[in-house]
Amino acid sequence: SIGTNIGAMAVTTLFLSLLLLLPYVTASNDVLDDVLDVFLVPHTHADLCWKDTMQGYFDSSVHSIYDTVVSNLVSNPDIKFNVAEIGFFRTWWEQADQQQKQDFRGVLNEGRLEFVGGGYSQPDEAANDGPALVRNMMNGHAWIESTFGESALPTVSWSLDPFGQTPTAMSLFKQMGFTSAVIDRIPYSTKDELVDSESLEFMWKVREFDEEPKDDDLMFTHVLHAYYHFGRDGRIEPEIDRLYWGPQASDHTDSFLFHGVERAAKALARQVAEQSIGQRHNKVMVLFGKDFAFQNATQDFAQMNPLVDWINKNGMSLETPMRIRYATASEYFDAVRADTSPDLFPVIGQLPSRSSPTTTASFIPYVFSGFISERMFGWWSGFFFSRPALKSNARAADALLSAAESISIATAGAVPSELQEAVDISGLMTHHDALPGTSLTPVTADLYAQLREGAATSAEVIENSIKSMFGWTKAHKLSPPLARGNEHGGQVEEIPSYTKNFWSALTSAGSAGGMMPLALVNPLIRDRIAEIISIPVPVELARSVQVISDGGGAVEQQVVLSACGTEATLYFSVDTPALSVSPNLKIKVGEVNPPLPFFQEELLSHSSSSDDKCAEEGGTFAVEDDVTTLLFSSTTGNLCSVNGKLASLIYGAYTPLEDDPWVFRPRERGFPKRIFERTQTRVVTGAPLVNYAVQELQEGEKEMHLSSRFVIGGRGDGIEVTHFVGNETNVISDESEIGVEMWVDG
Numbered sequence: 001s002i003g004t005n006i007g008a009m010a011v012t013t014l015f016l017s018l019l020l021l022l023p024y025v026t027a028s029n030d031v032l033d034d035v036l037d038v039f040l041v042p043h044t045h046a047d048l049c050w051k052d053t054m055q056g057y058f059d060s061s062v063h064s065i066y067d068t069v070v071s072n073l074v075s076n077p078d079i080k081f082n083v084a085e086i087g088f089f090r091t092w093w094e095q096a097d098q099q100q101k102q103d104f105r106g107v108l109n110e111g112r113l114e115f116v117g118g119g120y121s122q123p124d125e126a127a128n129d130g131p132a133l134v135r136n137m138m139n140g141h142a143w144i145e146s147t148f149g150e151s152a153l154p155t156v157s158w159s160l161d162p163f164g165q166t167p168t169a170m171s172l173f174k175q176m177g178f179t180s181a182v183i184d185r186i187p188y189s190t191k192d193e194l195v196d197s198e199s200l201e202f203m204w205k206v207r208e209f210d211e212e213p214k215d216d217d218l219m220f221t222h223v224l225h226a227y228y229h230f231g232r233d234g235r236i237e238p239e240i241d242r243l244y245w246g247p248q249a250s251d252h253t254d255s256f257l258f259h260g261v262e263r264a265a266k267a268l269a270r271q272v273a274e275q276s277i278g279q280r281h282n283k284v285m286v287l288f289g290k291d292f293a294f295q296n297a298t299q300d301f302a303q304m305n306p307l308v309d310w311i312n313k314n315g316m317s318l319e320t321p322m323r324i325r326y327a328t329a330s331e332y333f334d335a336v337r338a339d340t341s342p343d344l345f346p347v348i349g350q351l352p353s354r355s356s357p358t359t360t361a362s363f364i365p366y367v368f369s370g371f372i373s374e375r376m377f378g379w380w381s382g383f384f385f386s387r388p389a390l391k392s393n394a395r396a397a398d399a400l401l402s403a404a405e406s407i408s409i410a411t412a413g414a415v416p417s418e419l420q421e422a423v424d425i426s427g428l429m430t431h432h433d434a435l436p437g438t439s440l441t442p443v444t445a446d447l448y449a450q451l452r453e454g455a456a457t458s459a460e461v462i463e464n465s466i467k468s469m470f471g472w473t474k475a476h477k478l479s480p481p482l483a484r485g486n487e488h489g490g491q492v493e494e495i496p497s498y499t500k501n502f503w504s505a506l507t508s509a510g511s512a513g514g515m516m517p518l519a520l521v522n523p524l525i526r527d528r529i530a531e532i533i534s535i536p537v538p539v540e541l542a543r544s545v546q547v548i549s550d551g552g553g554a555v556e557q558q559v560v561l562s563a564c565g566t567e568a569t570l571y572f573s574v575d576t577p578a579l580s581v582s583p584n585l586k587i588k589v590g591e592v593n594p595p596l597p598f599f600q601e602e603l604l605s606h607s608s609s610s611d612d613k614c615a616e617e618g619g620t621f622a623v624e625d626d627v628t629t630l631l632f633s634s635t636t637g638n639l640c641s642v643n644g645k646l647a648s649l650i651y652g653a654y655t656p657l658e659d660d661p662w663v664f665r666p667r668e669r670g671f672p673k674r675i676f677e678r679t680q681t682r683v684v685t686g687a688p689l690v691n692y693a694v695q696e697l698q699e700g701e702k703e704m705h706l707s708s709r710f711v712i713g714g715r716g717d718g719i720e721v722t723h724f725v726g727n728e729t730n731v732i733s734d735e736s737e738i739g740v741e742m743w744v745d746g
Contacts, residue, residue, distance in 0.1 A: 117158030120427030387437030637678030
C-alpha cells in the first residue's frame, strides 16, 4: 500500500503538470510539409544483467552484435548505427582485432555511427542516487573521450528501458553536455495525453527557475510514441513482426518477406504514419532494434533494406506520403532544430503565469497498461523497495568507493588504476535491472559477489592510503579486510562500515588538532533543509567529539549512547544546497565546551504478540518533540497514534516470484500471513534535535529479524520510518520480501 500511495501522489503531480501544458498546444501541422521525413535509427538495447550475467550476455549475444554491425557498416555506406552501453562495447573493443578497430574508427569518423547515452550501463533513475548516476556516466564518457576523442562524446541522452524518468537525472544529464533526450517508459495514460496534445516532443523543465527559463534549465525531450521497437503495446504488423521478434515470431523462418516486399513495406509505412501522430512537424524518428538486436546484422539489414528502397521509390503515392533513410539519433535532432523554432514546443512543468509557483514534471512511477496489463500489473513502484539487501550493499560499496577515491586524491593526487574494477561494478549496479532488483535470482547472486569484490578493493585502497598518510607500516592493523567474491560462503553478508579506520586516523591527527574536514553530498535537485545526519562514534570519544563550521560557529547536535552502552552516535543538523558537495564542516575531537546534549536509549521489552491492535490497557509510551507525538503500546510495542490520530503498522514476509522478478507481487494472495512480532524497543525522547524508537521484531517460522526505526525531529514536518532486515548473525536474508501496511486515521 505504501508503493501504491507513492505512485498515486506522483501521478497526481504529473497529471497537474500536464494540464499546465495544454495552453501551449497549437495546431501547427497544417503549415508544415505533408511529406513525412522518416529517420530510421538502428540500435540495440543490451542489458548488462537481467536473465543472464554480464559475462553470459556478452559471450552469448553481444560480441556477435558488434562483429556483424561493424562489418556491415563497412560494406554498405547507406546504413548507420547507434551504440549505447559502454560496459559491453568496451569489452568488445578490448577483444577486437586491429582491422575491426580500424573499421570502427572509419565509420565513426564518417558520422555513420555514434554513441548515445554512453554510460557504462543504462541506469535506473529512481533507486540510484546522484553520485552513482554521475560515476556511471563519467566512466563511460571518460573511456569514449580517451579512446576516440572529445568529438565522439554523445549529445543525446538515451533512456529507453528504465522504469520511469526523473528531473533529477535529466538535470544531471543536461550538465554533462547532453542537448537532447530520448525517453520511453512513462505512464501510458500520460503518453496518450501527450499524443492527443501533439506534445511527444517538449522542453522538459529539469530545474526550478523564477524568471524566464535559461537553456540550462530545459532539455529538449522526445518521448517514443510506442516503445523502443515497432508498434504499440506489442501490436506489430504481422508482415514485419520478424523485425522485432525474430525467427520465433513466425513459422515462416526463411524471411519475414514471406508476405512480399510491397506488403511488408506498406505495413512499415502504416506503423510510421501512426508514430507521426503526436508531433508538431513532419520529421519522424523510428527506432529499428530491440533487446540484443543485430546479433546477425547482415540478415537484419538485408530484411530492412528492400523496405527502405520500396518506400523511397513509391512513398509519394502512399496514403501518408513519406521518404525514409537510415540515421543516427543526433541527425534527427539536428534536422528538427534546423527546421523548427524552440517556441513550437511546450514547456513541461511550467505554469502559464510566471508569478505562480512552479512545478517540475516527474515521470515516476512508471504505469504499464495495454493488452498485457492484467498479466504485468500496472504500477511499477515495487522496485523502490524490493531486494533491500542488494540496495543496502550497493550503497555501502559506493560509499567505500567514494572514500577510496577521495583519500587517494588527497594522499597521492590521483585515483589508482586498481579502483577501475570497483568503478565498473558500481556502473553495473546502476543498471535498471540491477539495483531495482529485477534480475533473476542466480544473476542477483552474481551481483552480490561482484559488489563484495569491488568493496574489498576499495577497502584495501583506503587502508593503504591511511597507512601512507600517517607513516604506518604494513603491519599496522586497521579494520579486517573483506572477503572477496564468494569467499563468504554464499551468504548475503552486509558490507561493513569502515568508520573505525576513520576514527583511528582522526585520533592520530594530534598535530592537526584532532580535526578533519567533513563533506556532505546532496544528490537531489532540491535543497535539503535542517537535514539530520548521524555518524557512529567510539564510546570513549562520545563526550569529546563535535561538528563545527569553518568559521567555528555552532552546529545543532546531540550524542546518543546505546541502551547497552557499547555504541554511540553523533547527530547534527545541516542545510545542503541542491546537487552539491558542502565541504564547510569539520569533525573535531577534544574538549567540548559547553558539553553537547547527551542521552542514553531506554530499553523496553514487549510480550510476543502479533496483534496489530493497540493494547492500551497495558499502558503506552511516547516518542515526542515540540511538533510530533507518537504513542506505542507498552504491552505489544504496536504503534497506537500519531498526534492523537489512531494509527497502525504491521509487517509480513512473503516469497517473491522468482520467475517474474519484475512483477512486484507475492506468490501468496492478499497480505502476507506470517506477521512479525515486536520483542523490544529502544527509545530516545525529549531530546532537542532528534527523538526515535527502534523496534526489534522477529518472524518465528524462519527466525527472520526486522529492525524498524521511527525518527522525528529536524524539519519537524513528518516521520521517517526505516526498516532493516537481518537475523541473529547479521546476515541479510534475500529470500523473502517484507510487506508493510501502515495507516493513520484522518
